Amino acid sequence: EAQVTQNPRYLITVTGKKLTVTCSQNMNHEYMSWYRQDPGLGLRQIYYSMNVEVTDKGDVPEGYKVSRKEKRNFPLILESPSPNQTSLYFCASSFRDGNQPQHFGDGTRLSIL
Amino acid sequence: SQQGEEDPQALSIQEGENATMNCSYKTSINNLQWYRQNSGRGLVHLILIRSNEREKHSGRLRVTLDTSKKSSSLLITASRAADTASYFCVIPSGGSYIPTFGRGTSLIVHP
Numbered sequence: 001e002a003q004v005t006q007n008p009r010y011l012i013t014v015t016g017k018k019l020t021v022t023c024s025q026n027m028n029h030e031y032m033s034w035y036r037q038d039p040g041l042g043l044r045q046i047y048y049s050m051n052v053e054v055t056d057k058g059d060v061p062e063g064y065k066v067s068r069k070e071k072r073n074f075p076l077i078l079e080s081p082s083p084n085q086t087s088l089y090f091c092a093s094s095f096r097d098g099n100q101p102q103h104f105g106d107g108t109r110l111s112i113l
Numbered sequence: 114s115q116q117g118e119e120d121p122q123a124l125s126i127q128e129g130e131n132a133t134m135n136c137s138y139k140t141s142i143n144n145l146q147w148y149r150q151n152s153g154r155g156l157v158h159l160i161l162i163r164s165n166e167r168e169k170h171s172g173r174l175r176v177t178l179d180t181s182k183k184s185s186s187l188l189i190t191a192s193r194a195a196d197t198a199s200y201f202c203v204i205p206s207g208g209s210y211i212p213t214f215g216r217g218t219s220l221i222v223h224p
């Protein structure tokens with residue numbers, strides 16, 4: 001079954017404690033991306049990757065890092081989380097780029113205290 | 114990057130009725146997409162319509178695109194309670210690879 005898998009689904013943590021949200025896709029997609037969703041603001045893209053070792057900033061990259069060492073994985077790293085990063089996060093992938101249909105993961109609800 | 118603006122922000126209807134939501138945008142596009150999001154879940158792609166298409170169907174969904182008015186509409190016919198969700202239009206970003214999501218239309222279908 002075609003899937004984008006994110007882990008964890010829920011996380012409550014404290015300010016400054018480094019965390020990683022993993023994302024994996026099994027569709028051999030070139031393009032992967034991370035979004036955050038906040039009430040009233042819709043989905044905003046954090047980072048995207050066109051292929052292995054190729055990543056670029058989205059609209060709201062501050063405070064986040066990503067890596068793309070393998071085609072299937074695209075982890076999101078918060079080196080020093082802060083409360084304003086409390087949000088619902090989605091990973092997505094598509095065959096070629098962000099302007100093609102994307103498959104989304106089920107989301108990670110992150111709370112930074 | 115430009116953003117699609119959905120209208121209305123919220124829509125409440127009875128099962129069996131049709132639901133229509135609209136999306137307007139500002140600059141030229143080569144395609145437009147619609148997604149659905151059930152509460153707190155990931156988005157699901159519904160339809161992609163290209164700029165040279167005027168109408169597209171998928172099951173009970175009908176999407177139109179009017180490039181002269183820079184607007185698109187999503188029609189759900191014979192709605193069901195399971196159609197309760199938020200619906201987003203997505204505008205491509207031209208030269209960059211950052212698709213822009215609107216704020217969505219929240220649809221509630223009462224059984």
